[in-house]
Amino acid sequence: MADVWIAGVGMTRIGRRPERLQDLMAEAALGALAAAGLERPDAIVVATMNPEEFVGDGNFASNVASHMGFAEVPAVRVETATSSGAAALYAGFAEVAAGLARTVLVVGGERMTHLPTPRVSEIIGRSIDPYERSYGATMPALAGLVTRALMARGGLGAREMAQVAVKNHANGARNPLAHFQQAVSAEDVLASRMVADPLRLLHCCPISDGAAAVVLTTERARVRVAGIGQGADTLALRHREELTSFRATRAAAHAAFAMAGFGPERVDFAEIHDAFAPFELISLEDTGLLPPGKAGRATLDGETALDGRLPVNPSGGLKARGHPLAATGLAQIVECVWQLTGRAEGRQLDGRVALTHSIGGLATSNWVTLLEAV
Amino acid sequence: MADVWIAGVGMTRIGRRPERLQDLMAEAALGALAAAGLERPDAIVVATMNPEEFVGDGNFASNVASHMGFAEVPAVRVETATSSGAAALYAGFAEVAAGLARTVLVVGGERMTHLPTPRVSEIIGRSIDPYERSYGATMPALAGLVTRALMARGGLGAREMAQVAVKNHANGARNPLAHFQQAVSAEDVLASRMVADPLRLLHCCPISDGAAAVVLTTERARVRVAGIGQGADTLALRHREELTSFRATRAAAHAAFAMAGFGPERVDFAEIHDAFAPFELISLEDTGLLPPGKAGRATLDGETALDGRLPVNPSGGLKARGHPLAATGLAQIVECVWQLTGRAEGRQLDGRVALTHSIGGLATSNWVTLLEAV
Numbered sequence: 001m002a003d004v005w006i007a008g009v010g011m012t013r014i015g016r017r018p019e020r021l022q023d024l025m026a027e028a029a030l031g032a033l034a035a036a037g038l039e040r041p042d043a044i045v046v047a048t049m050n051p052e053e054f055v056g057d058g059n060f061a062s063n064v065a066s067h068m069g070f071a072e073v074p075a076v077r078v079e080t081a082t083s084s085g086a087a088a089l090y091a092g093f094a095e096v097a098a099g100l101a102r103t104v105l106v107v108g109g110e111r112m113t114h115l116p117t118p119r120v121s122e123i124i125g126r127s128i129d130p131y132e133r134s135y136g137a138t139m140p141a142l143a144g145l146v147t148r149a150l151m152a153r154g155g156l157g158a159r160e161m162a163q164v165a166v167k168n169h170a171n172g173a174r175n176p177l178a179h180f181q182q183a184v185s186a187e188d189v190l191a192s193r194m195v196a197d198p199l200r201l202l203h204c205c206p207i208s209d210g211a212a213a214v215v216l217t218t219e220r221a222r223v224r225v226a227g228i229g230q231g232a233d234t235l236a237l238r239h240r241e242e243l244t245s246f247r248a249t250r251a252a253a254h255a256a257f258a259m260a261g262f263g264p265e266r267v268d269f270a271e272i273h274d275a276f277a278p279f280e281l282i283s284l285e286d287t288g289l290l291p292p293g294k295a296g297r298a299t300l301d302g303e304t305a306l307d308g309r310l311p312v313n314p315s316g317g318l319k320a321r322g323h324p325l326a327a328t329g330l331a332q333i334v335e336c337v338w339q340l341t342g343r344a345e346g347r348q349l350d351g352r353v354a355l356t357h358s359i360g361g362l363a364t365s366n367w368v369t370l371l372e373a374v
Numbered sequence: 375m376a377d378v379w380i381a382g383v384g385m386t387r388i389g390r391r392p393e394r395l396q397d398l399m400a401e402a403a404l405g406a407l408a409a410a411g412l413e414r415p416d417a418i419v420v421a422t423m424n425p426e427e428f429v430g431d432g433n434f435a436s437n438v439a440s441h442m443g444f445a446e447v448p449a450v451r452v453e454t455a456t457s458s459g460a461a462a463l464y465a466g467f468a469e470v471a472a473g474l475a476r477t478v479l480v481v482g483g484e485r486m487t488h489l490p491t492p493r494v495s496e497i498i499g500r501s502i503d504p505y506e507r508s509y510g511a512t513m514p515a516l517a518g519l520v521t522r523a524l525m526a527r528g529g530l531g532a533r534e535m536a537q538v539a540v541k542n543h544a545n546g547a548r549n550p551l552a553h554f555q556q557a558v559s560a561e562d563v564l565a566s567r568m569v570a571d572p573l574r575l576l577h578c579c580p581i582s583d584g585a586a587a588v589v590l591t592t593e594r595a596r597v598r599v600a601g602i603g604q605g606a607d608t609l610a611l612r613h614r615e616e617l618t619s620f621r622a623t624r625a626a627a628h629a630a631f632a633m634a635g636f637g638p639e640r641v642d643f644a645e646i647h648d649a650f651a652p653f654e655l656i657s658l659e660d661t662g663l664l665p666p667g668k669a670g671r672a673t674l675d676g677e678t679a680l681d682g683r684l685p686v687n688p689s690g691g692l693k694a695r696g697h698p699l700a701a702t703g704l705a706q707i708v709e710c711v712w713q714l715t716g717r718a719e720g721r722q723l724d725g726r727v728a729l730t731h732s733i734g735g736l737a738t739s740n741w742v743t744l745l746e747a748v
Contacts, residue, residue: 058500059738062606062735071608072606074606074739077452079435080451087450090450097472098471099375100375123426126426126431127432127433130430231446231448232446232448232449233445235433235437236440239445365448
């Protein structure tokens with residue numbers, strides 16, 4: 001298997017965007033191509049979770065390729081719900097690793113803010129097991145249930161969860177592309193309105209528009225994809241062996257570290273899927289970055305802050321950078337590449353190895369990617 | 375790049391099916407796994423064009439994997455409109471060729487017949503360029519326009535087009551899994567109601583439910599994927615350089631033959647995307663299987679019949695076997711593998727090399743795959 005390198009990355013500002021989805025994706029993609037010094041990729045992989053229902057257009061790989069002036073470049077779309085961006089990176093990785101393409105443009109995006117929130121919730125809810133959905137389960141409701149189980153297990157309380165949001169908002173305030181660039185206090189979090197008990201508004205990521213892109217190549221560059229792995233779990237939450245740890249993350253991390261040939265101790269910083277604040281804590285333990293039961297304390301102690309031992313979500317995470325679904329898995333890669341190559345002004349970290357973690361659905365299809373600067 | 379082999383194939387009967395989409399896909403997939411003698415694949419690639427709008431469920435890779443009892447097997451969904459099955463085969467091929475998986479289950483399906491035809495047409499129409507769609511263009515309308523241009527070019531008349539349907543219905547009558555298993559006459563075709571002038575009902579494939587599956591492996595088996603290629607063209611028909619030949623097919627065939635290291639003269643039979651009868655004629659020329667301008671005459675002369683020099687669509691094609699969108703690209707592979715391994719009772723062909731051809735959208739994302747029996 002050939003080594004796979006990242007030649008360039010790009011992304012849009014995340015937030016409420018008036019542009020069409022294909023415009024957002026083109027902006028991110030052209031940025032990544034410019035950074036790579038590449039005029040035209042051999043192939044394109046497009047990630048978008050549900051363009052048919054969000055924006056009314058399908059055949060979106062062709063749509064984006066045509067829109068960018070690359071109508072003749074082969075393009076496919078890849079989807080694994082909210083982790084589609086990471087899945088698309090994997091598809092591009094496989095093409096390059098197999099020698100089927102020398103350069104692949106991977107671009108993901110979503111546009112959602114133009115729709116009423118209940119409609120967005122309905123569309124995202126198609127990712128939930130149909131039987132559980134038939135009882136009215138929404139993503140926040142299921143996340144609330146997981147959070148309750150986590151709190152009942154002990155060692156995690158309101159302060160720990162609030163601190164995740166406080167930290168990520170503080171980071172987002174340093175990221176000019178973040179949806180939210182304002183700090184919040186723990187009091188703000190705890191006073192925000194209840195969404196799905198015990199999750200309050202400021203525990204939850206926003207509904208965002210945006211796009212992100214990565215150019216993969218066989219040619220040696222400054223950052224290598226050292227490992228990439230997917231893990232899976234039952235669609236139905238009620239069929240899980242446990243609620244307070246995601247099997248899909250554990251399997252993804254195992255596969256990614258096995259491919260990389262090193263362990264979590266080598267990771268210098270991480271971008272973690274904090275769609276709901278407690279998911280950052282669960283995921284830090286599931287990836288092996290922190291020991292079981294220790295993520296809450298480590299967060300309170302500042303270990304995962306920008307100046308901590310293991311900075312987590314320097315971009316602001318899904319919470320503050322925002323979560324334009326299929327863009328997110330790639331936006332995490334973009335942030336890590338910028339960090340690894342000294343282009344994260346205002347929030348620059350040291351380090352050579354970064355981990356990204358993306359959750360699809362209610363942790364049915366999760367990905368862990370390891371990037372290494374050389 | 376490692377050789378990629380087909381360990382087993384399976385498919386459902388195509389037609390009006392009362393089962394849920396995940397049941398159809400499980401039936402096809404379990405058939406393919408049984409044929410492969412495999413209990414559990416390393417990875418799953420799922421093809422379905424638009425399950426969110428057709429059946430109301432998303433996150434469909436997880437849905438299918440969970441439904442089959444493979445909740446822990448990594449699964450992704452791949453989509454390129456009506457050629458999604460072929461695109462999924464390519465994604466699985468890349469995983470195996472790269473050494474990322476030893477066995478990949480590729481399964482595609484669609485369920486559509488439960489919806490009113492205008493709603494099906496609207497959903498499929500999302501594949502059309504939005505500007506052209508805004509003028510009321512539907513897939514049959516655009517295909518009618520292409521057909522008019524083809525007839526104006528000369529050498530193709532009503533008899534040639536009707537004969538494609540007559541031939542494919544005759545083949546379908548020998549296929550117990552086909553949607554239509556009745557022969558039709560040229561008079562029947564020419565007397566059927568007009569759909570989009572000059573295309574009549576019997577020039578057009580039906581709306582079908584069904585699923586098909588293929589198991590890919592690194593282990594030597596009886597059939598090898600000798601070549602696979604994608605070609606692309608502008609989303610908008612009005613931006614094409616020509617209407618009577620599909621650039622996307624020509625590029626796909628070029629890539630597939632280049633990978634295989636042989637040319638069209640080695641192909642013994644083919645499954646061609648005849649969503650509209652004239653598309654079979656266009657595609658026979660675009661793939662290089664017949665010289666430009668010769669497909670109509672060859673069809674009338676019986677060259678592409680089951681007992682002809684180059685049998686085309688022995689399964690009955692999209693016209694008679696049926697066209698459950700994302701299943702189709704895989705159903706073509708299933709038919710060719712059955713033919714190549716002596717399991718096509720009642721319509722068995724000789725031959726060692728087969729070509730499959732799948733069109734995505736209005737020829738925006740086309741695929742050619744070459745299979746070789748060893």
